[in-house]
Amino acid sequence: MREHEYLQSLHFNCIRLPDGAGVVNMSLPIVLAIGDREKEEIGASPDVALHGPDGGVLAILRRVEIYPHNKEERIARTWGTTAPGLPYVDEAIAQAGNWLIGGDLEVIEPIKYNDGLDHYRLSPQQLRNEFDKRGADAVFAFQLRNPVHNGHALLMNDTRRRLLEMGFKNPILLLHPLGGFTKADDVPLPVRMEQHSKVLEDGVLDPETTIVSIFPSPMHYAGPTEVQWHAKARINAGANFYIVGRDPAGMGHPTEKRDLYNPDHGKKVLSMAPGLEKLNILPFKVAAYDTVAKKMAFFDPSRSKDFLFISGTKMRAFAKSGENPPDGFMCPGGWKVLVDYYNSLQTEEAAVATV
Amino acid sequence: MREHEYLQSLHFNCIRLPDGAGVVNMSLPIVLAIGDREKEEIGASPDVALHGPDGGVLAILRRVEIYPHNKEERIARTWGTTAPGLPYVDEAIAQAGNWLIGGDLEVIEPIKYNDGLDHYRLSPQQLRNEFDKRGADAVFAFQLRNPVHNGHALLMNDTRRRLLEMGFKNPILLLHPLGGFTKADDVPLPVRMEQHSKVLEDGVLDPETTIVSIFPSPMHYAGPTEVQWHAKARINAGANFYIVGRDPAGMGHPTEKRDLYNPDHGKKVLSMAPGLEKLNILPFKVAAYDTVAKKMAFFDPSRSKDFLFISGTKMRAFAKSGENPPDGFMCPGGWKVLVDYYNSLQTEEAAVATV
Numbered sequence: 001m002r003e004h005e006y007l008q009s010l011h012f013n014c015i016r017l018p019d020g021a022g023v024v025n026m027s028l029p030i031v032l033a034i035g036d037r038e039k040e041e042i043g044a045s046p047d048v049a050l051h052g053p054d055g056g057v058l059a060i061l062r063r064v065e066i067y068p069h070n071k072e073e074r075i076a077r078t079w080g081t082t083a084p085g086l087p088y089v090d091e092a093i094a095q096a097g098n099w100l101i102g103g104d105l106e107v108i109e110p111i112k113y114n115d116g117l118d119h120y121r122l123s124p125q126q127l128r129n130e131f132d133k134r135g136a137d138a139v140f141a142f143q144l145r146n147p148v149h150n151g152h153a154l155l156m157n158d159t160r161r162r163l164l165e166m167g168f169k170n171p172i173l174l175l176h177p178l179g180g181f182t183k184a185d186d187v188p189l190p191v192r193m194e195q196h197s198k199v200l201e202d203g204v205l206d207p208e209t210t211i212v213s214i215f216p217s218p219m220h221y222a223g224p225t226e227v228q229w230h231a232k233a234r235i236n237a238g239a240n241f242y243i244v245g246r247d248p249a250g251m252g253h254p255t256e257k258r259d260l261y262n263p264d265h266g267k268k269v270l271s272m273a274p275g276l277e278k279l280n281i282l283p284f285k286v287a288a289y290d291t292v293a294k295k296m297a298f299f300d301p302s303r304s305k306d307f308l309f310i311s312g313t314k315m316r317a318f319a320k321s322g323e324n325p326p327d328g329f330m331c332p333g334g335w336k337v338l339v340d341y342y343n344s345l346q347t348e349e350a351a352v353a354t355v
Numbered sequence: 356m357r358e359h360e361y362l363q364s365l366h367f368n369c370i371r372l373p374d375g376a377g378v379v380n381m382s383l384p385i386v387l388a389i390g391d392r393e394k395e396e397i398g399a400s401p402d403v404a405l406h407g408p409d410g411g412v413l414a415i416l417r418r419v420e421i422y423p424h425n426k427e428e429r430i431a432r433t434w435g436t437t438a439p440g441l442p443y444v445d446e447a448i449a450q451a452g453n454w455l456i457g458g459d460l461e462v463i464e465p466i467k468y469n470d471g472l473d474h475y476r477l478s479p480q481q482l483r484n485e486f487d488k489r490g491a492d493a494v495f496a497f498q499l500r501n502p503v504h505n506g507h508a509l510l511m512n513d514t515r516r517r518l519l520e521m522g523f524k525n526p527i528l529l530l531h532p533l534g535g536f537t538k539a540d541d542v543p544l545p546v547r548m549e550q551h552s553k554v555l556e557d558g559v560l561d562p563e564t565t566i567v568s569i570f571p572s573p574m575h576y577a578g579p580t581e582v583q584w585h586a587k588a589r590i591n592a593g594a595n596f597y598i599v600g601r602d603p604a605g606m607g608h609p610t611e612k613r614d615l616y617n618p619d620h621g622k623k624v625l626s627m628a629p630g631l632e633k634l635n636i637l638p639f640k641v642a643a644y645d646t647v648a649k650k651m652a653f654f655d656p657s658r659s660k661d662f663l664f665i666s667g668t669k670m671r672a673f674a675k676s677g678e679n680p681p682d683g684f685m686c687p688g689g690w691k692v693l694v695d696y697y698n699s700l701q702t703e704e705a706a707v708a709t710v
Contacts, residue, residue: 007620008627010435011579013367016627023629068617073435080365080428082437224366262423265362272363272371274378274629 001031002102003067010077013228014274025275027228028078028220032061033069035097042066048101058111061103069100079222080261085254087183088220111216117179117193120214124237127174130211131238136172138163140241140282141234143248145178145186145219146312147195147338149330150296151287153204158298159243159282160209173210174239180218183251185316189214191341198333221251223261224269231270231279244270245284295328320346356386357457358422365432368583369629380630382583383433383575387416388424390452397421403456413466416458424455434577435616440609442538443575466571472534472548475569479592482529485566486593491527493518495596495637496589498603500533500541500574501667502550502693504685505651506642508559513653514598514637515564528565529594535573538606540671544569546696553688576606578616579624586625586634599625600639650683675701 001009006029008015013027032050034042042048042064050059075089076082112118122130131139140159144152156173163171177196179189187195193214200207215233220226226249231242247263248270254260271281288307290297299307310318310329318325319338329335356364361384363370368382387405389397397403397419405414430444431437467473477485486494495514499507511528518526532551534544542550548569555562570588575581581604586597602618603625609615626636643662645652654662665673665684673680674693684690 004623004627007579007624011368011624012627012629014629016629020632070435070617072438073616076431076435076437080425080431082431083427224362261428262425268359269362269366272359272367274367274369274371277375 001029001100002065003100005029006031006067006100006102010074012274013225023275025228025232025273027225027232027273028222029074031069031100031102033093033096034066034099034101036099038097038101039066039099042101048103052111057108059108060106061101062106064101064103066099066101069096069098071096071098078220078225080225081253083253083255086221087251088181088218088222091181092218115190117190117214120193120212121179121216122213122237124233127211127213128238131172131174134172134209134211135170138168138171138241139174139239140171140243141174141176141231141237141239142243143176143178143215143230143234145182145192147187147192147315147330147334148175148199148205149310149315149334150204150328151289153199154287154296154298155243155285156205158285159241162282163241171209171241173205174234174237175205175210175212176215176234176237177212178219179214179216182219183221186219187338187341191337195334195337198337199331202331202333204331204334219249221249221260223247223250224265227266227270228273228276231273231276231281235276235279241280241282242270243282243284246286289326289329291326294326316342356384356455357420358455360384361386361422361455361457365429367629368580378630380583380587380628382580382587382628383577384429386424386455386457388448388451389421389454389456391454393452393456394421394454397456403458407466412463414463415461416456417461419456419458421454421456424451424453426451426453433575433580435580436608438608438610441576442606443536443573443577446536447573470545472545472569475548475567476534476571477568477592479588482566482568483593486527486529489527489564489566490525493523493526493596494529494594495526495598496529496531496586496592496594497598498531498533498570498585498589500537500547502542502547502670502685502689503530503554503559504665504670504689505559505683506644508554509642509651509653510598510640511560513640514596517637518596526564526596528560529589529592530560530565530567531570531589531592532567533574534569534571537574538576541574542693542696546692550689550692553692554686557686557688559686559689574604576604576615578602578605579620582621582625583628583631586628586631586636590631590634596635596637597625598637598639601641644681644684646681649681671697 005015009026009029014023015026016023046063048061048064049057050061052058071093072082075093079086142156160171177192196212199205227244234242244267247259247261248266250259250261252259286299287296288299288309290306291308292306310325320342360370364381364384369378370381371378401418403416403419404412405416407413426448427437430448434441497511515526532547551567554560582599589597599622602614602616603621605614605616607614641654642651643654643664645661646663647661665680674697677694
């Protein structure tokens with residue numbers, strides 16, 4: 001991003017289009033930080049080549065502009081806090097250079113990760129083509145960074161049912177797991193992708209009406225600011241309905257015993273965000289384990305004592321201990337992927353402890 | 356403000372109008388904080404009376420809504436820092452209640468300060484009427500919280516000249532000193548108002564084409580976020596040109612040895628702010644003391660050694676020591692007001708030291 005875009009993103013969460021054509025939502029700045037040494041090397045060169053990890057040139061940044069990386073202000077305006085311990089700040093901002101470089105980006109070839117998952121990394125245009133090929137008349141997107149349990153599946157299948165009721169003939173689900181940086185205790189992408197495959201194999205989600213693709217963004221855990229980016233990116237890729245839950249992209253406050261964001265703010269802010277006026281927001285109904293019906297069901301407050309909430313933490317505890325969660329919490333194939341993953345972790349930890 | 360307005364102000368610096376009628380700029384939330392006790396007292400009452408310091412009811416807040424006052428997030432998103440020592444945070448937020456109350460405001464009577472300056476406190480409508488009465492075809496606003504020196508006057512008179520050149524027949528200056536909270540080392544409002552009077556009496560500014568009024572807002576020192584409010588409020592009052600300088604509403608970082616904001620960001624952010632698309636921004640040319648011409652003049656970099664920059668700090672040092680600034684820095688009547696003020700301070704300090 002150039003500085004005028006960066007400033008609009010930080011201050012307004014949107015960027016004005018030329019010629020009075022309105023605004024596009026852009027709540028997270030997409031910037032490249034460089035250090036003093038790189039800045040000096042670039043000097044007055046107008047164009048800069050961007051290399052991949054293997055040295056090949058991936059893109060050229062034309063007519064570059066270099067401007068100060070005001071980290072404290074960027075963090076405060078993006079996260080609404082500067083408390084130490086924000087995962088993405090620690091990962092990507094704190095140690096980054098003191099300058100940002102922007103320009104006109106000329107991409108030479110699509111980025112490959114060579115991790116066996118590149119076929120899942122569809123560009124927005126590829127996704128749009130895929131929706132067309134399937135004859136979708138509605139696309140509803142589900143952002144996730146966790147394994148899919150039957151509560152999620154219930155929600156997605158119920159959303160499809162509601163869209164059919166609304167008159168759509170062929171609603172397609174975009175199951176769009178986040179593929180970039182996540183915090184250490186989140187399940188890694190390859191494990192999640194394997195788990196998602198099992199969920200489709202086991203028929204919990206219908207492969208005929210579901211497209212699984214990786215959303216390559218890093219997770220910022222920036223709550224109401226980030227949820228706009230999550231929604232906007234999916235609209236760009238052809239989605240017209242976006243499912244949003246309680247405290248989207250939220251986390252605990254890094255230094256205080258409370259949620260970092262008011263859990264209702266994400267949905268409220270998203271519903272008022274500039275550039276997202278035409279977004280159809282689908283509220284995320286709360287699902288929990290119904291101990292009477294022995295399956296995941298929408299929470300019914302009139303018989304709340306019958307419901308068991310299985311948090312991510314509790315799920316991880318089950319998988320780590322090898323204990324099975326209640327029947328009907330997750331399809332067996334998907335659950336096995338998680339158990340194997342946590343077993344492998346424990347084996348590794350044991351090996352480290354022995355050494 | 357209600358919460359949906361508060362959230363839009365914090366996240367987007369603007370508020371969406373009903374029925375797709377665009378947005379209005381609103382970069383600083385205007386909120387009323389209450390504590391747990393007040394919240395409990397209000398209970399389920401739909402309407403709340405707002406009392407002045409003398410106990411009289413000034414306004415009624417109808418159909419109230421009470422929502423959490425997320426101070427850290429408010430501060431981070433407004434100032435781009437949470438460092439201790441932000442003057443307005445210390446003054447008005449840190450000790451404020453943990454709740455905000457909003458509703459439909461029904462004002463019973465205009466607020467009076469009874470400080471002998473109320474005749475300067477014109478409402479936006481009163482200002483518009485005044486501009487009409489004077490037959491203004493252009494109104495240019497100058498925000499200030501400091502005494503007017505001849506450099507300011509040069510700038511304002513030069514702006515009028517440029518507007519006349521642009522074809523306007525009767526440009527009127529709105530000299531609009533900020534009347535709310537300012538930090539301790541700023542000159543207090545009554546002294547500034549007296550100084551401004553002298554500047555008009557001495558003919559440095561032309562009383563025929565100048566309206567002096569008090570802008571009752573508190574100073575936030577929130578840089579690029581606040582300058583939008585400063586401009587928007589003057590547009591509301593009928594101004595169509597706004598003079599903006601280097602680092603508007605900026606200050607030093609409270610805990611680091613640097614400016615809190617990039618000095619160019621204020622003007623850049625203002626020029627891109629949503630809801631201010633039609634604002635005419637007049638760049639603030641830098642004036643300094645020309646030691647050859649012995650007067651304030653626009654800085655000429657080709658003979659920079661002839662110019663003397665007299666900062667606010669230096670001006671205060673002169674006034675405190677009783678030393679005269681260079682001839683032509685400020686009109687003698689205005690300067691005397693400042694000298695008298697600093698003398699009175701020193702007398703007070705001496706009295707305190709003696710006691």
